Amino acid sequence: AQKITQTQPGMFVQEKEAVTLDCTYDTSDQSYGLFWYKQPSSGEMIFLIYQGSYDEQNATEGRYSLNFQKARKSANLVISASQLGDSAMYFCAMRDEGNTPLVFGKGTRLSVIA
Amino acid sequence: EAGVTQFPSHSVIEKGQTVTLRCDPISGHDNLYWYRRVMGKEIKFLLHFVKESKQDESGMPNNRFLAERTGGTYSTLKVQPAELEDSGVYFCASSQAAGGPRETQYFGPGTRLLVL
Numbered sequence: 001a002q003k004i005t006q007t008q009p010g011m012f013v014q015e016k017e018a019v020t021l022d023c024t025y026d027t028s029d030q031s032y033g034l035f036w037y038k039q040p041s042s043g044e045m046i047f048l049i050y051q052g053s054y055d056e057q058n059a060t061e062g063r064y065s066l067n068f069q070k071a072r073k074s075a076n077l078v079i080s081a082s083q084l085g086d087s088a089m090y091f092c093a094m095r096d097e098g099n100t101p102l103v104f105g106k107g108t109r110l111s112v113i114a
Numbered sequence: 115e116a117g118v119t120q121f122p123s124h125s126v127i128e129k130g131q132t133v134t135l136r137c138d139p140i141s142g143h144d145n146l147y148w149y150r151r152v153m154g155k156e157i158k159f160l161l162h163f164v165k166e167s168k169q170d171e172s173g174m175p176n177n178r179f180l181a182e183r184t185g186g187t188y189s190t191l192k193v194q195p196a197e198l199e200d201s202g203v204y205f206c207a208s209s210q211a212a213g214g215p216r217e218t219q220y221f222g223p224g225t226r227l228l229v230l
Binding site: 004033035037042043044045046047050052091093095100101102103104105106107 | 123147149154155156157158159162170173203205207216217218219220221222223224226
């Protein structure tokens with residue numbers, strides 16, 4: 001069975017600084033996908049970034065990058081130049097090959113301080 | 115293009131009552147998923163439709179939950195009768211045709227259900 005672990009219930013970061021949100025995963029599948037979603041206080045879940053298990057390069061999307069370490073089974077999200085609007089819950093999720101649902105971690109609440 | 119929409123945004127009901135949640139997926143998305151997040155816990159899968167067919171309903175907690183997707187468009191999730199432990203945020207997500215692990219699911223804003 002797949003499992004996602006996010007060990008940081010809450011994080012604080014100074015505006016304009018970079019922050020890393022941790023995510024480790026467990027799966028026996030060789031082919032899988034890793035996702036990060038952002039949930040601001042308004043409630044919607046916003047897709048941020050995707051990393052495939054066979055992707056050789058770390059994924060990047062604007063200020064978001066994914067530090068993918070396959071041997072360690074970690075997929076940490078790095079947010080550069082934090083902004084006040086980055087304050088939100090962040091969820092790491094994964095799914096394996098096939099038409100399967102996402103498995104989520106418990107989330108990390110990020111607070112950006114001015 | 116409109117995103118995934120859900121109605122209502124909030125619902126407060128008493129134990130024993132019935133509530134129906136609605137989800138309108140992104141147009142053209144065959145896959146529709148329901149998830150639920152109970153306070154302080156992980157977001158958990160409930161069920162998955164491919165068009166109008168239930169592909170996987172292994173996450174449905176019990177037979178008080180009934181999901182439908184008539185005509186392969188919008189979906190409803192009915193809870194009857196509601197219990198206190200059903201309180202949480204119900205998310206709907208949709209995606210295009212099955213494409214392996216790379217397929218991205220797009221989520222709606224959720225329905226916050228409180229059962230008193």
